Amino acid sequence: MNRIRLVPLLLSAGLLVHSSVAGEDTPGDLETLISTGSDVTASESAPSTTDLASLRDTLLSGEYERRRLAGVLESIEGDLDDIDRRIDIGLKGLEPHREAWGTRVSVLHRVSGIPPGVVIAMPASLSFVHRSSVVAHALVTGIEGHMKDMTRHLEGLKALDAIRQERNSARLDTLGRLRAIEAELDTASKRAREILAPLTVGQKPVIRGPETLTSFLHRLAAGSMAQASMNNVLTADIRTALMVTDIESRKGTLPYPARGTPDGSRRLQIATAPGEPVITPFDGIVLYSGAFAGHGPLLVIDHGDNRQTVLLGFDHSAVGTGEWLVAGQPVAVMAADDTEERTLYVEFRYKGIPEDAPDWLTMAFTEESNP
Numbered sequence: 001m002n003r004i005r006l007v008p009l010l011l012s013a014g015l016l017v018h019s020s021v022a023g024e025d026t027p028g029d030l031e032t033l034i035s036t037g038s039d040v041t042a043s044e045s046a047p048s049t050t051d052l053a054s055l056r057d058t059l060l061s062g063e064y065e066r067r068r069l070a071g072v073l074e075s076i077e078g079d080l081d082d083i084d085r086r087i088d089i090g091l092k093g094l095e096p097h098r099e100a101w102g103t104r105v106s107v108l109h110r111v112s113g114i115p116p117g118v119v120i121a122m123p124a125s126l127s128f129v130h131r132s133s134v135v136a137h138a139l140v141t142g143i144e145g146h147m148k149d150m151t152r153h154l155e156g157l158k159a160l161d162a163i164r165q166e167r168n169s170a171r172l173d174t175l176g177r178l179r180a181i182e183a184e185l186d187t188a189s190k191r192a193r194e195i196l197a198p199l200t201v202g203q204k205p206v207i208r209g210p211e212t213l214t215s216f217l218h219r220l221a222a223g224s225m226a227q228a229s230m231n232n233v234l235t236a237d238i239r240t241a242l243m244v245t246d247i248e249s250r251k252g253t254l255p256y257p258a259r260g261t262p263d264g265s266r267r268l269q270i271a272t273a274p275g276e277p278v279i280t281p282f283d284g285i286v287l288y289s290g291a292f293a294g295h296g297p298l299l300v301i302d303h304g305d306n307r308q309t310v311l312l313g314f315d316h317s318a319v320g321t322g323e324w325l326v327a328g329q330p331v332a333v334m335a336a337d338d339t340e341e342r343t344l345y346v347e348f349r350y351k352g353i354p355e356d357a358p359d360w361l362t363m364a365f366t367e368e369s370n371p
Helices: 003-013 030-034 049-112 116-121 126-199 213-221 225-232 236-242 244-250
Strands: 260-263 268-272 277-279 284-292 296-302 307-312 330-333 343-350 353-355
Touching (some): 049 126, 049 236, 213 284, 213 296, 284 307
Antiparallel strands (some): 260 268, 268 343, 277 330, 296 307
16 A cells, blocks of 8 residues: 555544643544544555564564573572572581580590590599590590581582582573573564554543543443554555454463463453563554553553453553554563562453453463473
8 A cells, every 4th residue: 555645544544542632622432532533654665464473473482482481580599599598407407516516526625635644643533534434435426426417417518509509500591591582572572663663653542530440441442443444544464464353263372461370350460570571462553551540550452353452550561552563562561679569450351341361361371381
């Protein structure tokens, strides 16, 4: 399609809602908002379908590997913590033997330090001398026993230290591979955004005040930007590349938006690690990215076919309203502070009504599935 004709087509299709500014009347409904038009950046060439397909594969496979390595790293760090704990217990267990050994050595040293002539000349009975020899023998036997115990403890500590070095080496290797995967994902994500940038629409819907989140989401669901784009603007090859009309066939295979421990159904809650990236589970366009009073940052992704993903609970968004996305692309980041509660709230909606999110997702992308 001639790119010069893209802007008027977008305006006539009404892909995105329009933010009110000072002096403008607030539109009365979502249809009015949509009909106000949008800003689109023209491009010299259409997105490469081959590049998008390759980038999607890279993002999804790379994110799976990133989560796997993150799980491996957590397991190794858990092992190291356990080894440190066992070493600490071993050192504490060694201390009583060391003290007892030191006491017996000190006593024996004092006894053995008496010159033989003095011992012979001492006015002591034979029984006393016998008892003294028995005591000396007991001291030597006790010292030998404590030496054996300390040797056994030290050998155990040495073995633990060897394991610790091996696990720490594995930690460094895994960390290096994880950083490399993260760099590849960052490069792929930037490339996807560059390819899809010409299709970005940069205006936001009006939030009526006061308005509940539920009513706002229903208003957003009433106008599918993805569907409007598919039907009126995007060329056939781009529609094929973006897969937006194919979400039904992917049910049960979509990745979890974030790595963590999932709970719930209609409103899925995923407890995540600090700074965990959040991805879009499927291709789509960002219907809304911004704050919503009382709920913090909000992200709504339109996948076409009247289906949206709603994300809440993250720290900040990595995408803006109107951006096109491919599956696996990072869209937000969880809080990095380890003291804060980090729970990502996820909803899959059809015509504005929440559905059971786990029905759409694959367990391959959960924390429990990572070795």
